[in-house]
Amino acid sequence: MPRTAPPAPRPLPWHTDTPPLVRGYRRKVPLPVRRAVVAVTGAGLRRAALRGLGRLSAASGALRLRWGRRRLRRAGLLTATDRIVVADRHGLRVAQVTPMPTPLHARAENLRLVCEALERAGIDHFVVRAYGNVSSAVGVPAAERSRVVAALVELCARQAGYVSLPARGKRPGTVPRPGSSPQAWRRLAAAPVVRFTRFHASPGAGPGAGLVLGVAHGCDIEFWQRGRAEAGEEDLLIAPRPNRTTASVPAAGAAVHAPGHLFTRLAPAEGRQSAALLRTRPEFTPRLPDEIRFPIDVVYTWVDGSDPAWRRRRAEVTACDADGPYHEQAANDARYANRDELRYSLRSLHMYAPWVRHIYLVTDDQVPPWLVGSHPGITVVDHREIFDDPRVLPTFNSQAIETRLHHIDGLSEHFLYFNDDVFLGSPVTPQDFFLANGMTKFFLSRALIPLGPIHPGDVPVSAAGKNNRALLEARFGATVTQKLKHTPHALRRSVLAEIEQEFPGPYRATMASRVRSASDISLPSALHHYYAFLTGRAVPAPLRYDYFDLARPGIPARLARLLRSRHCQAFCLNDTVSCERDLADQLALLRPFLDAYFPVPSPLERAIARQEARQPCPSPSPSR
Known part of the structure; x- marks a missing residue:
């Protein structure tokens, strides 16, 4: 007998598509009429009507599914045992x-x-x-x-x-x-x-x-x-x-x-x-001028903020800082929270960027328990392997760790840098991040770096942006005002090494800062792009992208729209102000969403990790 799909787990409310009867009502009834209905009915009555239409849609959908399976079976399309019935909007x-x-x-x-x-x-x-x-x-x-x-x-x-x-x-x-x-x-x-x-x-x-x-x-x-x-x-x-x-x-x-x-x-x-x-x-068969034939690797930085050994090391370092962090976001627990994003980011890479040659995971003596560390497609790199001064370790400053990425042994000249909260949302090509002549692309944000000197109230990203700007003004006479989007960053090892030589003081100071400091620079996520642009080795480019601050309201509805449309090439699920008490609520929101968006495990996951239950995925791959 042909295999049919088992009943799906009950999805969260925001995962559920709008019931077909409700969609039909909105499509057929003119907007002025619908507004008039809203004006004369109460919210409770409208919610009850929507629930009733939803139940009726579900019942009629189950009946259509049963009839459809019979029709497909009679047509001989369900004769093989490895076929199932799926549904799209048609x-x-x-x-x-x-x-x-x-x-x-x-x-x-x-x-x-x-x-x-x-x-x-x-x-x-x-x-x-x-x-x-x-x-x-x-x-x-x-x-x-x-x-x-x-x-x-x-x-x-x-x-x-x-x-x-x-x-x-x-x-x-x-x-x-x-x-x-x-x-x-x-x-x-x-x-x-x-x-x-x-x-x-x-x-x-x-x-x-x-x-x-x-x-x-x-x-x-x-x-x-x-x-x-x-x-x-x-x-x-x-x-x-x-x-x-x-x-x-x-x-x-x-x-x-x-x-x-x-x-x-x-x-x-x-x-x-x-x-x-x-x-x-x-x-x-001829070679075209826009073909990219050089290898491209991926680098992740990752930390498990719940690891007791890591927390002890961090407590020892922060206890020596009598003044505490210069800004509340510089040492907020949200920066180190592990919501298992890395697992899903790797799934997105396997799904949508199969052209990547190798993955490097930079950690502080940590390995995710679900990761197949022996897989030939990934190498776990400890901080001790890339820092040339053991006195600055352990470090809990992501900007310090980022200064050493180009020292990873075996890393390709051209590579992408991912934070673990960045995901690919649809298929991407090397040309989305690089030109065939080796130039990199970067993605400007509408968010601005505040003008003026460093101020005690500057959030860490603005403080680093101001420090970057000062270096570029002194070197090139150009004032940068725009931040960069939180996307995969296209980088070149040679440019990063050149910046290390060009600005040795700020570079070494950032590398030696164990926690975020107001004097830090942000090397791979901003300074590299502007320096490469001003030296003729990078160009600004577009990328379909969205950013989700998990601490803001309205995130469930926005995630639901993203899940239905899958219109983004990349998206970021970021959080800089939440505390540990918020982690359970965020997991309840993110885990079903990420399981729905990326239900297929990557080859980098252990077999036992692949058996976890998954949430429904209401939309097929986009037509692009």
Whole structure:
């Protein structure tokens, strides 16, 4: 019997999507009418009506799910044991269960299935170097359309595949329909591009639960029309839409095989991928000027503020400071609280940045109990390994630790620096953080560094920003006023080493400061970016990003919107003013959210840690 999803755990109220009947009411009833209803009804009556509509929606949804499963079973789409029923906003879908689904894996599987189907049918085809990174494209001669459709119908019948029109510009794609159905192909009879999708789901996924990767990761079949060059007699195949390299290929051209990383920037660079070679044409194989082929590592700094041994070491250091911290945020417990964010940040990295070469975790003689420290993809680095002066250890100043990141043995020249409260929210590419010529990108915030000299009331980030500004003014004559977003920071070891030599006094003073000081500089998160920009080695760039201060009101609703839309490339869950008493409430908020956003464990987690219960994930992967 086919496997169907088990009942999902009861989600927190803010995880639940708006009931369909309520959405229908808001969509169909004009706003003035709804406002009039609000004016004549009490809040209690409206809440009761919403609860009633929610219960009615749930009951009707369960009935639709039962009917839908029967319909899919009768259509033969649930015959395999590794298929389950999932749901998106357009209805029920059949998905293939994958132990650890990722966007890159779903993309590769859909491309493989299409190429193998065309190969079995004896149809000439070639992988196209398309603009999409989470989807793929295959070109076929338009004259072979009937044979291509027949091969895809057979493929969809065997693999529970779906077909649709892909999005183009501002025009959204069409609703995917079972590709084994003649009705689906009648709608696509003249389409120059058709998308094939097999949905992929994590174990235990189902309607409203788990991770589902759908249409965004499908494979486009492009029908290339025969034509002639403007000057010449050579027969050509003309592309139905733009791609990265060519508008046409010779109709009788020979096929070649090329590595998969040429066709998506999500794949690891040359020499670090194990994917099979892909059938293509020579026109799609040249090296392009914006390709990034240098390795990129990731560095995390992490601390477990609940560790008794660490707390004793910190107490010994702070007891020697008679004046106490210069600002309440400089030594607030929130800076050291461990909400298990690192586990989920690593999941986001595994899911959305598979091109990363290696991860370095910088800690103070600590290792998370769930981490597979022996995994070849990660190295745990103790503070003693990177500090050249043992007299300044132990240190509890993150800005001091950050001054030594470029001294990590084996670290690549180009790397990303993550705090453990920073997460990737959707697929990113190396080009989002670096240029192919080696320049780094940085992401300016609208928040400003207060003008004027250091003031006793300055929060630590403003004090460090003022110190950075003073150094840059003296060196370049430029006054910086903007802070940087709390994102992954794109860095170069050589630039950090140059800053160490250029400003030895402030650098050594920050390194020697065991707790945050008003004289600290912020090296990787701010000074590096401005110094590199003013020396021609960095550029400002955009990044879809959001920042959540957990101490502020309205965070649950904002997190719910983020979970539904998954529109951010990166986001930060930060807290600088809470105390230990707030930790339980924050865990109750964050753990279900993070489990819902990142339900698939990374290979860096121990097997026992992967068995924890997970909350529902109400939205599939975004269509980007």
